[in-house]
Amino acid sequence: MHSHTEFTPDQIEDFKEAFGLFDRVGDSQVAYNQVADIMRALGQNPTNKSVNKILGNPSADDLANKRLNFDAFLPMLKEVDAQPKGTYDDYVEGLRVFDKEGNGTVMGAELRIVLSTLGEKMNEQEIDALMAGQEDENGSVHYEAFVKHIMSV
Template identity: 40%
Template sequence: MEKRRRWNDAAEYGPVTASLSSPSRAETKHKRSTSHPRTDLSAIRYQTCLPPKLVCASLLLRSQTKEAFALFDKKGTGTISRESLGDLLRALGQNPTQAEVAELAASAPRDIDFATFSAILNRPGGFSPAGTAEDFIRGFRVFDKEGNGYIGAGELRYVLTSLGEKLSDEEVDELMKGVQIGSDGNIDYEKFVRSILQQ
């Protein structure tokens, strides 16, 4: 109840000084009006204006980021290699282009520590959002000469390995596993896109 009251005070009075030992309402009002906050180390105090749910979500995200970083830290040195940067960003749900990764890797140290990675992850402007299924389908329609929703398997391979964010032949082989190719050698590109995005 006391914790809830403390957050209700914050909502009512704006950012307030909170302590580990919950302050009374009068003490809180006094802290707001005092221009020099108490610096006594016996009473650890902190400033906050974030609701508890947002603080918890932020801590959870940071914990997940550290966990993923540790998985990519192959040598256990607290660093990752520049070569792992793009994969780690993508593992955390970011969508950097290969050009962005190359630019970031070129300006990053050879071994990237967690603080440096956090700065990259939280850079101003972030990364390009991932395309939607409709975006990809619209892109494939350009190659659908007959307008019937199908594209040749060979043409699809060419598009994926030669245009935009180029994939390797091995990556295309992996993507095309389980894709139904018709007797005429064509692929329903809408089904293809939706199956890829569901993985």
């Protein structure tokens, strides 16, 4: 594991896209309390404690109300990326963020964005191969089964 990560421009584009999925306001920023979720969605596994530390130990009030933009987020992501990587449960947690209905599925389209941003960046062919037969007729993917599938590959 190399400790110092330089993200490629492609990765940064993808991170930006994923970051944008969490922007509920449309100001290209996210709330402090979303940072841990975004990192998990990008395949990282920070503890809430380590994220709060990176954010400068904000108060509960700051966590809910303060917002940051992508340029502020990226160095934080680098810091977390230097930490040890996640396990099966972490990936499931990361995908659960996108489970809007709470029914164990995520949209295949969102999953593709997440896959293209996870640690080992995948190209379209790899993602297609991985996604083959995973989406149901509504374009949803059961992500727990999917993570098992990925980790067994």
